[in-house]
Amino acid sequence: FKGHQTVGAAWGYLGNAEIMKQLQSYMDQAYALAETDQQKQLVKLWDESLWAYMKAGRRSYVDRMSFTIPEVNAPKVAKAHGDVSKVDWNKAASLGDKWYKRGGKQPAVNKMGGQVCHDGEYLYLKLIDYVDPKKLVVSPQIACFDDWEIFLAGQRAQPFRQYMIGPTAMIRGISYGEVNWRQGVLATEYTKKAFGLKAVSDTRRNKWILKLSFPLSDILEKPIKSGDDIYANFMRVRNPVLSGERPYGIDTWVAYTTVKDVDRLAKIHLVK
Helix, strand or coil: CCCCCCCCHHHHHCCHHHHEEEEEEHHHHHHHHHHCHHHHHHHHHHHHHHHHHHHHHHHHHHHHHEEEEEEEEEEEEECCCCCCCHHCCHHHCCCCCCEEECCCCCEEECCCEEEEEEECEEEEEEEHHHHHHHCCCCCCCCCCCCCCEEEEEECCCCCCCEEEEEECCCEEEECCCCCCCCEEEHHHHCCCCCCCCEEECCCCCEEEEEEEEEECCCCCCCCCCCCCCEEEEEEEECCCHHHCCCCCCCEEECCCCCCCCCCCCEEEEECC
């Protein structure tokens, strides 16, 4: 694992069901063999200070892996050639109204929504946050305050791309594992734009509406087409005043995820 601990490494391998069962048998033996008060106290201390947390971590991992991951069929609409103002959004698929706080399955307090479709040339995405736009904080680096962050991949693993879009439609594209498995490579290293992404941000009303178009020829490290699947997650990063969290809050479309978690990406099928 290259020296980096992950949830998958911790509970999919190091603490898998078989190993946890074996460790529990050792704990049972320790309780049975403890004779003196000191020995019993030491076993109990180990149980309550370490083993209890390991069992909780394992239960959380099992819940995470068994929790539903969204699947959406993105309908094919009339060609808009990347112009989001010409997309027939009435025919786009809904992303649903279930959003979550980062890292778990607790529902997000904030109301959000979205739609997705494609025209064979572009993938179109509309994201809506029912927030007072006056409370949005614009960062010159886009992150780490108010922005939408979109994660796209051809599978639930690297390589993947991260797209960050702020309230003023500033864009940053970053790739992970795409160029010689390098991490955090800015799109500007090999293209003048964020992989061709176009964004239109509307903060004129009592909500933030973001409309995006991604060219299918450059949405991932390799082109995709109608009939293909793409894996995605959408996250809304909020400033501490809006979120009530510090340094910031994150709401996510896919439960049990946070930034750069790609093993639970939702599947979006591009209908022919």
